[in-house]
Amino acid sequence: MATPLTATRLLAALHDEGLVVHEVRDWRQHNRNAKGPWGPVHGVVIHHTATEGTDASVDLCYDGRSDLPGPLCHGVIDKAGEVHLVGNGRANHAGLGDHDVLEAVIREDAELPPDDAADTDGNCAFYGFECINLGDGKDPWPAEQLAAIEKVSAAICRAHGWSERSVIGHKEWQPGKVDPRGIVMKDLRERIGKRLAKPAEGPGGAGVDRGKDGADRDGGGSGDSAEPGGSGDGAGPDASGDGPGSDASGDGTGGPGERTGGPGDGRGGPGDGTGLAVPPRPDHPPYEPFPGRDAFRPGAPSPVIAAMGERLVAEDCGHYEGTPGPEWTEAHRTSYAAWQRRLGFRGKDADGVPGPVSWERLRVPVPPG
Template sequence: MSTPLTADALVAALRAEGVKVVEYKSWRTNNRDHKGPWGPVNGVMIHHTVTSGTPNSVELCYSGRSDLPGPLCHGVIDKEGTVHLVGNGRANHAGLGDGDVLRAVIAEAAALPADNEADTDGNARFYGFECVNLGDGQDPWPAAQLEAIEKVSAAICRAHGWTERSVVGHLEWQPGKVDPRGFEMDWMRERIGVRLDADETPAPAPAPTKPSATTPTKSKPAYEPFPGASLFRVGRSSPIITAMGRRLVAVGCGRYAVGPGPTWSEADRASYAAWQRHLGYSGAAADGIPGPTSWAALRVPNV
């Protein structure tokens, strides 16, 4: 359960993941917040537009229809893999869905239950992305578009510390829905999981060496394990702190005027506090001092 990303944080997270982003019209203030809550958020929902062409699809999702006011999602993913941001806040995309599915998403369960009820407000709990596709099972899904779905989902999951199990299709949420039609959500979640597990800053592979017959080999973890709270004190210095700061900037939580650098500072504390708030912590739990759970969610590359 997390506080929704700010507009700046969302853009930063998407671009850090390599997503091409277009900010459409006044998307930062385009929402349905006066009709209900936005957040806490628990996941990402993928849809198809049942339209063709990027300009009209983006405008439709921004403005909505006479029977369903916009925004109809937070972003539109076109055939070329560009993400057009159209809403920031509550959007008319998920509607009422199955509370059992929401509970499974929150628990990041290995499998989702059948969506056989419509008793829970999904517009408050999910980021929504509409993908330009006719939804007839024949309209192709270009590789660039599928990669963008993967990247967008991974970016938001990474920012909140979620796994790929927090990404669902509309058809898994609301009875009677079929979107996205043309690929399997389990397959897409597998792609997202691979991306989330991958080392974001891989080092060049060392020259192969023959291991000693008596010395076992041990692979280096992709991410820094939690180094202990004692590292995060005034005057302490480590390359781990630099790597942490770079990740905080990448997920939109950087509060640095200069840096980040290797020496723990008030800017590091303020940046990490912003990250904790993004994860849903508040009060004393968002004091800016890393703990094991929030640290694992940040995925600081191994240094």
């Protein structure tokens, strides 16, 4: 689970992915939060508008209809591949969907179960993006628009430490839906995964020194000297530097592109300039040194593992049902894998077993006693 991004952080994530973003009216305070919860969030739902024309589609998604108030999504992706932000918070886009699908998204399963039930509120759990398309199977999907869908999805996944398996189509969530018609979601996820395996294209990603560190092995691979997407944990950021067709708080205190820290901002302290949140370091408080990979196996409980879990929760990477415990479990592994993906690692280097580089950047405090 994850705390929803603030308006400022969402905008920054989209800019960092190289997207052109338009802020529509009072989108930062525009939501349906008074009607239900917003968060924790677990993924992104892609829709088509069943409309044509950018201005008319954006206005509809912002205002909604007489029977379904807006916002009808968080952003609209137009034919030119530009993003129009229309809401920040709960939006009427996903409606009721299948609980089994939600659980599969949370686990980031390789395959989704069939969406044969409508028993779970999706408006509180998913970001929603409407893509301008008639949805008749004939209206084309321009390359610029498809690329923007990938970038939007990747931006949110990067911000939360999710993989491409956190992105689904409305047709995979709610029975009877066909959107986004003309897009094969499995293929889209594959493209998002490839994009996530590379640095972000935009101002916050291009030019970042990803570095190399042959000393760390975060995964079970054969080395760590590769860039993200290869086999190396040392390749992470340098620490120095249903909308119109169906039913479904942000604060936003900064301007466009403003960075208030990276993922987990507000939980772990100020950012370090890399887009990753780090805890405050007054007087250099003690941090637990990397205990070696053998420490993260089922067996004797350790307070270090519990402390690690608390830091993962603080960084919005926690996949725990309750308080993280001192024994190594699948929930610990899944949570740590989300942290590794946050740092840019892929494949075997994001297997959920800590390595020296990712451990150092997590900064786990020395447990008391």
